Amino acid sequence: MNMTLNLSTNNGYGALERILAVVRYRGYQLLNVQADSSDTKNMAVAMTVSHPSGNEHLLHHLRKLRDVQSAEMKAAPPIRIKEAS
Amino acid sequence: MNGAGVIVQAIAREGVDTVFGYPGGAIMPLYDALIDAPFRHVLTRHEQAAALAADAYARARGDVGVCLATSGPGATNLITGIANAYLDSVPLVSITGQVGTSVMGTDAFQEVDVFGLTLPVVKHSFLPQNGEQLTYALEQAFDIAREGRPGPVVIDVPKDVMLAEAPPLRAKQQPQPEQRMDSQYIADANEYLKSCRRPLIYAGGGVAMANAIDAFRDFVARTQIPVVTTLKGIGNLASDHALCLGMLGMHGLRSANLAVQECDLLIVIGARFDDRATGKLAEFAPKAKVIHCDVDPAELGKLRAPTVSLCGSLAQTLNALRLDTINPHWSKRCLKRRQQLTDKGYPRTTDIYAPRLLNALSGALDKDVPVTCDVGQHQMWVAQHMVFHHPKFHLSSGGLGTMGFGLPAAIGTAFANPGKPVVCVTGDGSLMMNIQELTTIAREKLPIKILLFDNSSLGLVRQWQELFFDKRFSQIDLSDNPDFANLARAFGLPAMSFHLAAHEPQIIEAITQSGGPLFVHVHINPHTKVWPLVPPGKPNHEMMEGASR
Secondary structure, X not given: XXXXXXXXXXXXXXXXXXXXXXXXXXXXXXXEEEXXXXXXXXXXXXXXXXXXXXXXXXXXXXXXXXXXXXEEEEEOOOOOOOOOO | OEHHHHHHHHHHHOOOOEEEEOOOXXXXXXXXXXXXOOOEEEEOOOHHHHHHHHHHXXXXXXXXXXXXXXXXXXXXHHHHHHHHHHHOOOOEEEEEEEOOOOOOOOOOOOOOXXXXXXXXXXXXXXXXXXXXXXXXHHHHHHHHHHOOOOOEEEEEEEHHHHHOEOOXXXXXXXXXXXXXXXXXXXXXXXXXXXXXXXXXXXXXXXXXXXXOHHHHHHHHHHHOOOEEEOOOOOOOOOOOOOOEEEEOOOOOOHHHHHHHHHOOEEEEEOOOOOHHHHEOHHHOOOOOEEEEEEOOHHHOOOOOOOOEEXXXXXXXXXXXXXXXXXXXXXXXXXXXXXXXXXXXXXXXXXXXXXXXXXXXXXXXOOOOOXXXXXXXXXXXXXXXXXXXXXXXXXXXXXXXXXXXXXXXXXXXXXXXXXXXXXXXXXXHHHHOOOHHHHHHHHHHOOOEEEEEEEOOEOHHHHHHHHHHOOOOXXXXXXOOOOOHXXXXXXXXXXXXXXXXXXXXXXXXXXXXXXXXXXXXEEEEOOOOOOOOEOOOOOEOOOOEOOOOO
C-alpha cells in the first residue's frame, strides 16, 4: 500500500539523511521524495512510501526525531511505472 | 574559553562525576582541558569498554553517563557501546573528536563519518562546525538523552572547533511539565480492570527508566495483581516478593510464561513485546485484552495491538489505574506454581552447579550489592536464580546482548557506587571480549568481585547446536582458554580457582569477605544447560525443561 508523507522539519545537520534512514530501517520502500531546504532554518519533505500492511508506525517513528516538527500521512494512489516502449 | 573548556563545563554542570574514555589525536584539546576538570576521567584500555562503563554508570546512577573517544578507530570502537545504550534506552552522551573542518571529507588520517555511522543507533547527534554550534549541542545533548524514552546522543567535534572560542553555556531551561493523560483512556482501562477475571502485569525496564518504581510497587500493592517481568524489568518488584512470578520469555520461569498464556487482561508497563519475551507473537497471551502503558508512542501497537493505549508518564498512569478486588482463585493458582518451583530445590552434583551457587551467593550478599553480568548461559542463570530488589542492582545487556558488557559495566557501576562492592558474573567467552579491563580494575583498586563460570565453550551456542542443530558443534570449543587465574594475577588481581561442589561455600565466603578486587575462576560442566527454554518459533507455553531445578 502506498502512502504520502508530508513533513515539516528543522533544517538541521543531516536531517534528511536521518529521516530516510528511519524509512529504510522500519521496512518502508521509498518511492518518491522531494525536499526543499532553500530556507536555512526549515525544510519541507514530501515523500511517497510503500509498505505491505500500510500501517502508520512509520509516522510514530518519524515524529520521535528531534528535527521533525510535524508529520502527516495519507493513503496515496498507486504509482504507475512507465514501461519501456 | 575554547570549545574544549565549554565541553568540560557542560559535563560538570550536569552533575556527572566520572567520565570514561581514551585519548587520541583529534580529541587532544579536550584531554588537555580535562586536566583541570572538576570530575574524574577513567582511562579504559579500549573505547568499547569506555562506552559500556558509561552505560552502566548511567543505569546504576539513574542519570546520564559520558564517554569520550578520538576520531576514526576510537569512535568506531565506541559504536557497540552506543548501540547497547540505544537498545536498552540508556541516557548516554558520547563525545568524539573529529579531524579539523578544513580536511573533513578528504579521507584524512583517522577520519571516518562518525555522524553517518552512528545515525541508526542514536536518539540524536550533532556535528558542530563552530563554537556557537558546539555550545548549542552541549546545551541540548544531556536533556535529549534523558527526556522521554532515554537514549544515546553523539557529539562529533572537529579538532579546530574544540580549539576555537565558544560562547558560554546559557542557563538551563526548566523541563516541560508532563502532559496530562487523557482521562477517557484511563476510564476505559479501569473498565477493563473492573471486568477482568485473570489480570496480569507484564513489566519491563521502562518502569525504572521512568523513575516509576514507587508508583509501580504501590500499584501492585493496591491491586494485588501478579507480576511477570522482562530481563530488564527484574527488580521492579523484589524477585522474592509474593506476587512476583518471575521473568517471562525464552528462558523465563514456567510460572511466568503460563500465567501470561492464561491471563485475560495483560497490563503492559514499560515493556515492548520483545521477541525474547513473547516467543511466537501470534500465540502470546492469546486470551488477553491488553492495556499498554509506555512513554514512547512508537511502541504502542508496534507488535501487538493494544485494547487501550496509555501513552505518557508511567507514574501518573499507574496512580490513576484502579482495581478494587481481584479474583482470589487466579492469584492463588499463579502463586502456587511459583511456590512449587521454589520448593523443588537444586540437584546434587559433584561439579559446581552455577544456578545453585548463584542462588546461594545471592542470599549471602547484601540486598543492595549490584551485580553485572555478561551474555550467555550465566546471564540467564543470574536472571533466574539470583534475587534482586531493584533494577539498578541487576545490570545486564538486554536488547543488544553484548558479550563483553559485564567487566566494563562493573567498572561503571563501581564508580556510580563509590566504596560499595560490585559482583561481575561472567563466562569464559564473554570475559575475553574485554579482558583488558582487568587492568583498569587493578589500577583503580575497585572492589569488583569477578565470578567467572568457565565451561571451556560458548555454552549457549553449544546448547542450541545440541538441541536444534543435531549436535553439529561448530566453533564453540574454547578448551584452549588461558589459565584465567594466572592471567588475573598478571593483571595485579588476587585470584583463586575452584572445581568441586564442595567448594561452593568457600567461593561465597571469598566473595562476601573480600574488601578489594577479586577474581574467582570456577570450572563448570560444559553439558549444563539453561532451562526452561522456549524453542525458536514456539509459543511460550511450549517450554523444554531439564534438570536446572
